[in-house]
Amino acid sequence: MTRTNYSRRGVLKTGGLTATGLAMPTIFTASSASAFTNEPTGSSVKFGFNVPQTGPYAEEGLDELRAQELAVEHLNGIGDGGMLNTFSSKALDGTGILGKQVEFVTGDTQTKSDVARASAQSMIQKDGCIMINGGSSSGVAIAVQGLCQEAGVIFMAGLTHSNDTTGKDRKRNGFRHFFNGYMSGAALGPVLQGAYGTERRAYHLTADYTWGWTQQESIQAVTEAMGWETVQNVLTPVGAGDFSSYIAPVLNSGADVLILNHYGGDMVNSLTQAVQFGLKDKEVNGKNFEIIVPLYSELMAAGAGSNIQGVYGSMNWNWQLPDAGTAAFVRSFGEKYGFPPSGAAHTCYVQTLLYADAVTRAGSFNPCAVVEALEGFEFDGMGNGPVLYRAEDHQCFKDVLVMKGTENPTNQYDTLEIVEVTPRAQVEYAEDHPMFAGGDLGECNPGA
DSSP states (O other), X not given: OEEEEEOGGGOEEEEXXXXXXXXXXXXXXXXXXXXXXXXXXXXXXXXXXXXXXXXXXXXXXXXXXXXXXXXXXHHTTOSSOGGGGTOSOOOOOSSOBTTBEEEEEEEEOXXXXXXXXXXXXXXXXXXXXSEEEEOSSHHHHHHHHHHHHHHTOEEEEOSOOOGGGGTTTOOTTEEEOSOOHHHHHHHHHHHHHHHHOSOOEEEEEEESSHHHHHHHHHHHHHHHHTTOEEEEEEEEOTTOOOOHHHHGGGGGSOOSEEEEEOOHHHHHHHHHHHHHTTGGGOEETTEEOEEEEEEOOHHXXXXXXXXXXXXXXXXXXXXXXXXXXXXXXXXXXHHHHSSOOOHHHHHHHHHHHHHHHHHHHHTOOOHHHHHHHHTTOEEOSSSSSSEEEOTTTOBEXXXXXXXXXXXXXXXXXXXXXXXEEEOHHHXXXXXXXXXXXXXXXXXXXXXX
């Protein structure tokens, strides 16, 4: 029986399993009372990039991986430095981290929590990774965050939008740069009210896991507060492919808005099928029927093609922003890969740099020193304006974008237009807000 491990740049290696089916730790160190899991002892330090390379969120995962590799190059002094040149913190200088060159291993989460957890466990136990970054599903992120807490390494979450990641499932060893469902609702609400009024009847199709549940709750709360009625919320399985059986009942529901709480390939399929059913051409309750996609990505918009035109949604970041940090990242990414980066790519790139910066400022790879350096950290120059890593829940607070599918695109990348840059103050909330209640960061775990 063999196990699969992804080594640097994705080269597959195989090795034996123990009788219990778990690989024994091979790089843990415990030389002193201050030792911690996978304390680097040589000339390099290793990161684990755990992303969906197959499955319904694979497009986002592969773009995350591109950005993660680019971040490592910039940390090691390869290329033009990207956002190292615009980051308000000047601790990083392109010579590695604390004198060590950065290496990485990769894994395929398949957008499955058990697979992602096993992959991260392998990265920690066999490959000696000191930090895990990635994921394009909140279910995956929450599972891996819990594992990292148990193992004593830092988890720098990638694309995870569920309120629960920094809500009831928050962990001291875990940090999230990406925004969340509450923030999407807070940003979208005023725009939707201005565009569609206060008397609407909404039908939700919702991905049946933590992200879908909390996004739907957030959007329903804000739309009902402005007068909309929620007709129905129907849960759909991740990776369903064919959503026609879920869309057909919308036609006779009396709803005049369809809200698709779907992401990745699922959103592309459900939106495409909704348009094929003629929903965007219908008039219901004396109003034009509308479709809303609360969480957008450039990759989803490209996959949906013309079906996306005129459809509102929200984003964490977009390559069209005019600030210096965005320009630096887009230039570096574009020169390496030949096209603009997605929001998923951006958040993984930024998270990788933020971890490296925290280690450098702390002068230590000890996860508890990193936690202390990140909690309450304020920074700028990374593409979202001034940002705060709130100490109480490890959630980043920054401006949020409201987007709309471009009506008359001029090129293949002109799929989404920025409607509004929602100021950070509008999307902030109390740490004990009911949608985020029940969580406890607990204590930092340095592991070994």
